[in-house]
Amino acid sequence: MNKQALSPLWTHLTSEGNRTGTWRAALPRYQDQPSPCLGACPVSGRIATWIGHVEDGDLRAAWEVLSDNNPFPAIAGRICHHPCETACNRAQLDETVSICALERHVGDAALAAGWGFAAGPERGVSVAVIGGGPAGLSAAYQLRRAGIAVTLYEAREALGGLMRYGIPSYRLAREVLEGEIARITAMGIDLRLGAGVEDAAALEALAEAHDAVFLATGASLPKRLPGLDYEAGFVVDSAAFLAAPESEQKAMTGAHVLVIGGGSAAMDVARTARRLGRRVTVMTLEPEGRLPAQQVELEEAAEEGVAFITGAMLKAAEGGETVTIAAVRVTFKPGETRGQFSVNEITDSAFTLACDTIIPAIGQDADLARWGTVLGTDGPVVGRRAGRIRAGGDVASMERFVTHAIGMGKEAAREIIAELAPDAPLSAPLPGPLVEYARINTAYHPGHPRARQPSAPLPKRLESFAEVQQPLPAEAARREAERCFSCGTCIHCDNCYLYCPDMAITRLFPGYEVKTDYCKGCGLCVAECPTGAIHMREDTP
């Protein structure tokens, strides 16, 4: 057949010669932004990113992202006060994502698989870390990753600090604690156990011997209740009680234990005493609903038979056959900063109560006097720094949360690394404001109730110190990860590519690129992005 000449009536060009990009006033830009959970996280964890890996079933990748900021995911996944969940955007759709349970899921998988940390190439500089609790261990971990030698001084015979001596095993199983600590010490740390640093002179000597010092000795001085004779036989220090082995705890307590305080430590004391077979009453200044302990702790304590007297203040206690306390009802007003408050006694509301043992658990203060003028004694200051000495954790903050201490340890270590080993790689923080709920296209996030961790059954709970909170089953964890909006994090879902009417998005596997020749700047890709990871910017030449 002869080739026929193309009729001039036929089109013979595609529209691709038309550069419709010239119509544009704004251009989409791919830029991951911090999620609200990251903003609330005490260790600034890349939560949306690691939950994405959980959703994909890649727990190893999830653990690597998680442990960039926190070497204790199995611990934090059990005891963190999870402000991330309070900040979660998903709460505005149905319920907040079970971030803490997912963290435990990843942390437990890492322990079960025996994944370990690698130390960085040695840099020839050394840091003394004083205190082997969450802040000190977190700093030691970050420093070793950067190849900085660490000598760790711990006054007690074992590492862990408050995580070992303050948190009962029914909240944090000891094999989990040992496993996550062993993973850090395996990075090569010069451990000095039973070697407390006693005073300012010893501290200054360490500062001379090392290139930097991180001081994280915690808060070891119990706050004192006025009206209570701490020398009386029926008064037991809460920290000593929690640190003691079970046999000694039994000897310390009578049949009816009165715990003073409404925080986590008070709940730990109360629930431990219940497991010893004691009758337990908790008395708090705060009214019901305002107790500082986590909600789940309060619920579980009540389930376990702990009685509560809220909005009441101890005035005096008198020993005898049994102990009689005099108390009064109060109204409670929280102060400007955490830990501050004022109370007013309600007239004619005095009452008495009989018990056998009183355990005040109203908090601890840092022993700042010990460091003399090296740090100053005008109260704890976050990130306190004097020459080569930095302080972190409870000694430098009033927050009193394990994960907050872990975060302070990390931050101090990052500062030290930037100073002593500027070549060591440090992950950069995400720029930009936190992603707002309005930026999430909820059409892609169908409603689904939050996964709840199962609890050990009640009558059995009080028979041992076995863990109460049980892990999420693997499939429930994956489904829960699917609930995450991945706020501000590109999940490579292709929606921007699929919804572009102008074929102006190129897939790069992974990632995307905008074809500026054709993009008309309509913003459909931004509107249909399920996670808020694309932004329109004014397009200036």
Added chain:
Amino acid sequence: MDISRYEDHGQFCSGHAACGGCVEALTMRVILNEIGPDAVGVVAPSCTAVILGGYPTSSARIPFIHGLIETAAAMGTGVKRGLAAQGKGDTTVVCFAGDGGTYDIGIQALSSAAERNEDILYVCFDNEGYMNTGGQKSSSTPHGAATGSTPLGKATVKKNLIEIMAAHRIPYIATASPSHLADLAAKVRKARAIRGMKVLIVVIPCLPGWGVADDSAVRVARLAVESGVFPLLEVEDGVTWRIASDKTRPIDAYLAGQKRYRHLSDGEREALQAEVDAGFARLKALEAINPG
């Protein structure tokens, strides 16, 4: 997460003349890629023709004949019969037209082709008015919507093209939405495999015509589906109705996103809600007559 996927084989080209953010171009992208290269198109004057054309260029990789507005179904008939006579009966013939060229001016040709059960796929891009001539009302414009020629809102209801076509007992009728792209692709795929007359009606929120923000046409189309204003459905042989989308929200958010409805009083909005409810109930009743 439920991402609505389809395959792009490059059958629709960048550089076309659609307004930025126009989802008519988006649905053309899905349809042309699903139809593939073994196809010939005909197009009636419409936004679609503008997006396809601009002589001597074309945004489609398959050939298109641009004809008169009343002739889409008639052109399709002729092209299909011509191809069949040449032994190319497997080549898909697709007709593109707007709602003006379908509900109004082209309905005679469409009805005739349907009655003869011509083997063509007829796609109506339904933006509920004559939008590329400045936004006049068509018989597809819904009750209450303001257009250039119904500035106080249209007094009569939208013509029910689905039931008109169903009355022709053609093999396949479907509705689709740019908010549900995988569903759209699946319906095109299904239609291609059916011999005889297929009609696909796609809802196209028109940015200037409906008064919708440049980035919001998909969102408005999704609201149209979810509020039951534009349900996703299929009708086989005119008698087997399948309503795939649920009515999960009131029409308020759908109306609020469009300037063409902003003059409505509360009472008028309630009346529209009642119409939508009745229309959806009627569809469910049709579905129940002959469960497929």
